Amino acid sequence: MTDSDVVVVGGGPAGSACAAELSGVGHAVTLVDDGRRLGSWAGESLPPGAIDLITSVFGEDVLEGHRRAYGVRSAWGSSDLGSTDFMSTPLGDGLILDRARFDEQARAQARCRGASVIAGRVQSVEADGDSWTCTLHDGRRLRSAWLVDATGRSASVASRLGARRARADRLMAQVLTASDRGDAIAGTIIESVPEGWWYSTPLPDGRRVIALLTDTDLLSADADRSARWRSALEATVHLHSAAGEISSDVEPSLHRADTSVLHPMAGERWCAIGDAAAAWDPLSSQGVVSAVLVGARAGRAIPDPAALRGLESDVHLLVSEHAALQSHFYGLERRWPDEPFWHRRQI
Ligand SMILES: Cc1cc2nc3c(=O)[nH]c(=O)nc-3n(C[C@H](O)[C@H](O)[C@H](O)COP(=O)(O)OP(=O)(O)OC[C@H]3O[C@@H](n4cnc5c(N)ncnc54)[C@H](O)[C@@H]3O)c2cc1C
Numbered sequence: 001m002t003d004s005d006v007v008v009v010g011g012g013p014a015g016s017a018c019a020a021e022l023s024g025v026g027h028a029v030t031l032v033d034d035g036r037r038l039g040s041w042a043g044e045s046l047p048p049g050a051i052d053l054i055t056s057v058f059g060e061d062v063l064e065g066h067r068r069a070y071g072v073r074s075a076w077g078s079s080d081l082g083s084t085d086f087m088s089t090p091l092g093d094g095l096i097l098d099r100a101r102f103d104e105q106a107r108a109q110a111r112c113r114g115a116s117v118i119a120g121r122v123q124s125v126e127a128d129g130d131s132w133t134c135t136l137h138d139g140r141r142l143r144s145a146w147l148v149d150a151t152g153r154s155a156s157v158a159s160r161l162g163a164r165r166a167r168a169d170r171l172m173a174q175v176l177t178a179s180d181r182g183d184a185i186a187g188t189i190i191e192s193v194p195e196g197w198w199y200s201t202p203l204p205d206g207r208r209v210i211a212l213l214t215d216t217d218l219l220s221a222d223a224d225r226s227a228r229w230r231s232a233l234e235a236t237v238h239l240h241s242a243a244g245e246i247s248s249d250v251e252p253s254l255h256r257a258d259t260s261v262l263h264p265m266a267g268e269r270w271c272a273i274g275d276a277a278a279a280w281d282p283l284s285s286q287g288v289v290s291a292v293l294v295g296a297r298a299g300r301a302i303p304d305p306a307a308l309r310g311l312e313s314d315v316h317l318l319v320s321e322h323a324a325l326q327s328h329f330y331g332l333e334r335r336w337p338d339e340p341f342w343h344r345r346q347i
Pocket of ligand 1: 009010011012013014015032033034035036042043044045046120121122123151152153154156173175211255256257273274275276280282285286287288289291
């Protein structure tokens, strides 16, 4: 049995930010991550303005080894390919993350500030008087006064404590990593289509992520899904030319991408942060920065219940702002008002 003040379950951006802040003010923290996400990244990028926030929490080193993003090209609202150049914003460049490296660097920061970082999967959680006991897959047990759920969209700890997720939509991403043609279309590209929208982002390792976002009920049945994904990619006007040869034996992986909120986000000596508390449609590119922001705030708020209530209401404000932005962007696409995906998103 290992004792700490706080056990943070999940070592993604939210969990590492929370563990780093808590350790920085002298709490004994154990950060536990199951390493399950290794190899299943979605090609996340940080929008302009995010870099300052990320470095204020994790320091400058966390930005090494990623790829600068100078803009985004999109065919949205019409088939013409427009471009948004980040040079024209005062907020600076964006960043395309090597997520495995970013998460490793963020956990290293938490370790540097004093957190104990361990590999393992939390399988059960029990309240035991004034403390929590987490049992890992291999039988190890962690006891703590506070518990933080940073397990991502599954919110697997909070859901065991009775919290429930409200979903605003059923968005799902079908993601495949391919070689990059490089010469054809550089940088990130977004293209809307009748059944949803595509994005493609070059990864720092030279490959490229290609993803179709559509609603769960609009996905083809399992057997045809991969073939349907390929023919839909071929039918895009611009995006198909970004990818190199896609081998016929690789299949796109499925990831939940809905906008959803946990109720409640905090309770007696526990709280949820990052995607576990509230997750966004990837169109916003706000997931990582919000996870770091909310994780770091929770690290400063624990163990003060009033400060955690303030954080919960701020997360609800973020959710409303996000919903307004999302309606704005989806409202710009008017070509397919009768297609179910777009019909559901018209105001
Ligand atoms: C298709 C897609 C595209 C996206 N694009 C972008 C983008 O361009 N920009 C952006 O900013 N965001 C993007 N996002 C969102 C971004 O990926 C998330 O918002 C971000 O990863 C949330 O961080 P987190 O720390 O809350 O959770 P996660 O990154 O999910 O981390 C949770 C961690 O907890 C671990 N874990 C889970 N359960 C347990 C357990 N029981 N025990 C131990 N460990 C556990 C997991 O393995 C994982 O390491 C995208 C998301 C999707 C689905």
